[in-house]
Amino acid sequence: xxxxxxxHLRLLRLLRDQGTVSxxxxxxxxxxxxxxxxxxxxxxxxxxxxxxxGMAASRGGRRSTLVELNPNLRFAAxxxxxxxxxxxxxxxxxxxxxxxxxxTDIRSGPKVILHRVNExxxxxxxxxxxxxxxxxxxxxxxxxxxxxGVPVSPPIMPGWDRFPVRELLTRExxxxxxxxxxxxxxxxxxxxxxxxxxxxxxxxxxIGTGIGCGIYLSGEVYRGTDGCAGDIGHIQVDSHGPMCSCxxxxxxxxxxxxxxxxxxxxxxxxxxxxxxxxERLAAKGTLTARDVAEAASEGDVTCIRLIRDGGRRLGxxxxxxxxxxxxxxxxxxxxxxxxxxxxxxxxxxxxxRRSLPLATGNLPVVLSELGPRAGVTxxxxxxxDLAFEQAT
Amino acid sequence: xxxxxxxHLRLLRLLRDQGTVSxxxxxxxxxxxxxxxxxxxxxxxxxxxxxxxGMAASRGGRRSTLVELNPNLRFAAxxxxxxxxxxxxxxxxxxxxxxxxxxTDIRSGPKVILHRVNExxxxxxxxxxxxxxxxxxxxxxxxxxxxxGVPVSPPIMPGWDRFPVRELLTRExxxxxxxxxxxxxxxxxxxxxxxxxxxxxxxxxxIGTGIGCGIYLSGEVYRGTDGCAGDIGHIQVDSHGPMCSCxxxxxxxxxxxxxxxxxxxxxxxxxxxxxxxxERLAAKGTLTARDVAEAASEGDVTCIRLIRDGGRRLGxxxxxxxxxxxxxxxxxxxxxxxxxxxxxxxxxxxxxRRSLPLATGNLPVVLSELGPRAGVTxxxxxxxDLAFEQAT
Numbered sequence: 001x002x003x004x005x006x007x008h009l010r011l012l013r014l015l016r017d018q019g020t021v022s023x024x025x026x027x028x029x030x031x032x033x034x035x036x037x038x039x040x041x042x043x044x045x046x047x048x049x050x051x052x053x054g055m056a057a058s059r060g061g062r063r064s065t066l067v068e069l070n071p072n073l074r075f076a077a078x079x080x081x082x083x084x085x086x087x088x089x090x091x092x093x094x095x096x097x098x099x100x101x102x103x104t105d106i107r108s109g110p111k112v113i114l115h116r117v118n119e120x121x122x123x124x125x126x127x128x129x130x131x132x133x134x135x136x137x138x139x140x141x142x143x144x145x146x147x148x149g150v151p152v153s154p155p156i157m158p159g160w161d162r163f164p165v166r167e168l169l170t171r172e173x174x175x176x177x178x179x180x181x182x183x184x185x186x187x188x189x190x191x192x193x194x195x196x197x198x199x200x201x202x203x204x205x206x207i208g209t210g211i212g213c214g215i216y217l218s219g220e221v222y223r224g225t226d227g228c229a230g231d232i233g234h235i236q237v238d239s240h241g242p243m244c245s246c247x248x249x250x251x252x253x254x255x256x257x258x259x260x261x262x263x264x265x266x267x268x269x270x271x272x273x274x275x276x277x278x279e280r281l282a283a284k285g286t287l288t289a290r291d292v293a294e295a296a297s298e299g300d301v302t303c304i305r306l307i308r309d310g311g312r313r314l315g316x317x318x319x320x321x322x323x324x325x326x327x328x329x330x331x332x333x334x335x336x337x338x339x340x341x342x343x344x345x346x347x348x349x350x351x352x353r354r355s356l357p358l359a360t361g362n363l364p365v366v367l368s369e370l371g372p373r374a375g376v377t378x379x380x381x382x383x384x385d386l387a388f389e390q391a392t
Numbered sequence: 393x394x395x396x397x398x399x400h401l402r403l404l405r406l407l408r409d410q411g412t413v414s415x416x417x418x419x420x421x422x423x424x425x426x427x428x429x430x431x432x433x434x435x436x437x438x439x440x441x442x443x444x445x446g447m448a449a450s451r452g453g454r455r456s457t458l459v460e461l462n463p464n465l466r467f468a469a470x471x472x473x474x475x476x477x478x479x480x481x482x483x484x485x486x487x488x489x490x491x492x493x494x495x496t497d498i499r500s501g502p503k504v505i506l507h508r509v510n511e512x513x514x515x516x517x518x519x520x521x522x523x524x525x526x527x528x529x530x531x532x533x534x535x536x537x538x539x540x541g542v543p544v545s546p547p548i549m550p551g552w553d554r555f556p557v558r559e560l561l562t563r564e565x566x567x568x569x570x571x572x573x574x575x576x577x578x579x580x581x582x583x584x585x586x587x588x589x590x591x592x593x594x595x596x597x598x599i600g601t602g603i604g605c606g607i608y609l610s611g612e613v614y615r616g617t618d619g620c621a622g623d624i625g626h627i628q629v630d631s632h633g634p635m636c637s638c639x640x641x642x643x644x645x646x647x648x649x650x651x652x653x654x655x656x657x658x659x660x661x662x663x664x665x666x667x668x669x670x671e672r673l674a675a676k677g678t679l680t681a682r683d684v685a686e687a688a689s690e691g692d693v694t695c696i697r698l699i700r701d702g703g704r705r706l707g708x709x710x711x712x713x714x715x716x717x718x719x720x721x722x723x724x725x726x727x728x729x730x731x732x733x734x735x736x737x738x739x740x741x742x743x744x745r746r747s748l749p750l751a752t753g754n755l756p757v758v759l760s761e762l763g764p765r766a767g768v769t770x771x772x773x774x775x776x777d778l779a780f781e782q783a784t
Contacts, residue, residue, distance in 0.1 A: 153749070217609060220610075222609055222717075223718075224751070226718055226750050228748065228751050231715045235712040235716070316628065320712060321716055324607075324713055324716070326616025326617050326619070326623070355626075358535055
């Protein structure tokens with residue numbers, strides 16, 4: 001059953017997304033009787049969520065006063081990847097005040113990684129970025145029980161299964177915390193401040209070390225029964241394909257992902273089919289998906305073919321998902337989005353050819369606008385939603 | 393934004409699904425202050441939706457009075473298939489009072505088909521089944537704009553594109569009407585009174601002339617941006633497969649559906665690989681999927697292989713959808729569900745092997761309980777919801 005959103009939540013979200021607004025305009029926008037709105041505003045000013053911000057320009061008659069979110073609100077956003085950690089501290093309007101990025105290895109386990117997150121946040125505090133945090137949002141690279149705030153059987157995160165991530169962060173920082181899957185927070189970020197702004201039904205496809213999909217349906221993230229919805233990297237695309245880390249054969253991400261592309265690049269370099277890759281391998285001793293992208297942009301035909309093959313396979317999976325979910329947009333993000341327009345053209349070609357015309361008649365397939373900041377942006381949105389919900 | 397369901401809708405639905413209930417129990421169940429509930433009940437009795445039904449057994453103290461839906465409420469439910477029309481008239485509790493089934497051809501066009509629907513309903517009226525209808529629900533075998541009440545580019549329904557189905561039925565019968573896709577109404581029916589009772593996230597897979605999927609997410613039917621979500625029959629399963637009616641090659645339903653199975657049966661009968669089918673073909677002059685099912689149950693190995701091959705292909709598609717949507721149940725229905733346990737075993741085997749363990753750990757794959765009545769049941773649910781919403 002659908003539950004109406006309480007007034008304080010609608011009010012605080014509107015100030016987060018719009019900035020400074022007059023009391024008169026708020027009453028109009030929220031369609032709330034003015035006495036009720038003013039009472040709620042007074043309450044939220046008293047509770048420290050909202051601050052006065054001077055007088056509005058006259059609309060004729062008595063001038064209305066402006067309000068904004070308390071400038072001292074602070075949210076922490078954490079995006080844990082397989083090999084990186086991003087931490088941002090933002091104000092109430094989700095504008096970053098401090099940002100930290102480090103290489104790391106998620107396999108070091110929750111104690112090591114979360115200790116480092118806490119150190120980075122302590123550093124921000126020592127630097128005067130915040131006095132106290134109002135909420136923390138964190139994304140992790142695996143399935144999550146959103147309700148319980150714990151990772152659940154995450155394949156690439158040994159030691160994290162059911163580790164109390166939310167509880168640990170709440171205890172350490174004395175504020176509420178929310179835990180979600182890394183692809184979900186990217187989708188949330190892209191909807192808040194990116195290319196999917198205010199789009200209600202879209203798929204956010206992350207191509208990084210692996211492949212995953214964030215699903216927005218009817219204006220909300222859909223997480224599935226066990227929190228693992230969107231795990232499209234293990235859809236089989238070739239029953240005679242290579243073995244995948246999950247134990248099956250021919251999974252999408254065994255054939256196309258950062259890891260698969262690095263492997264293919266090594267084979268091409270050593271097999272003599274790509275002089276550009278061979279040169280890079282000789283110079284650096286190792287190859288990544290980024291080398292494939294760079295060599296392709298220089299015109300290396302083997303690299304162009306690798307990207308197109310991958311785009312074709314991903315496009316085949318997405319064509320099926322378009323038939324199933326009939327979304328109104330597909331956003332491509334993650335580290336390999338820099339494969340760019342060769343990849344995009346191939347995905348579009350397959351999706352437009354293989355899905356029914358009705359579902360693709362008006363379906364943009366586009367690159368993420370927020371790029372590497374999609375995750376922390378979404379984590380900050382989740383953190384602010386949580387803090388606002390609790391402002392009762 | 394989520395909107396709370398109004399009291400009258402919750403109340404009427406509860407009486408529809410539970411039958412006769414005392415005023416005292418209603419106040420408890422709906423967690424509504426008693427004076428407000430009693431006022432709303434009085435209003436709905438006055439408006440003809442609710443009727444008194446005597447005294448409840450004593451719970452100690454004053455005895456409460458019973459209420460039920462007005463016994464004169466009548467809903468019409470229509471399920472249009474590619475080659476059949478089912479019409480049921482039910483009371484407020486959705487118990488069928490009259491039912492009609494006829495062979496037809498959806499390609500005759502909307503005027504012919506809807507005229508026949510109106511004739512069947514007129515016959516029911518003449519027989520005293522109803523005096524007036526409170527609402528009509530109708531399912532059609534193609535994509536629908538749920539908001540506009542019209543079919544949209546339906547591939548197998550020439551002449552139906554944007555035909556004003558809802559408007560015509562409303563005008564003819566003087567009551568509100570609701571139009572949906574045939575697979576969606578089957579899913580709604582199965583959730584109301586079948587194996588998916590009260591399950592919030594499940595897929596209902598219809599295998600009939602074609603293949604489609606009804607999608608329940610978070611307790612609601614998901615219809616997609618253009619009303620064509622669940623169109624899984626045109627997901628490609630073999631890039632070297634046969635041509636499909638949609639113009640692509642290797643679609644699921646070109647390889648496995650009622651039509652595909654009938655074609656395969658003909659080839660097997662004439663090619664000498666199935667004596668059982670050859671015998672049937674000689675006797676009847678034509679073969680359908682039902683012949684394959686019957687021959688399989690008699691042990692014909694070619695027919696068993698045809699069903700297993702189909703189940704394997706459908707299972708492959710469903711495995712991908714399980715990874716994507718992480719549902720908590722898959723229900724198999726439609727005319728070919730009578731292929732039964734050979735089919736089910738093959739689908740289960742592929743889904744359980746190919747999807748991630750987290751998503752399949754507790755995932756039943758089961759046959760529809762309502763069978764051919766799933767569609768009309770769901771259409772009646774939609775009709776009653778619409779009538780109840782308008783009871784303001």
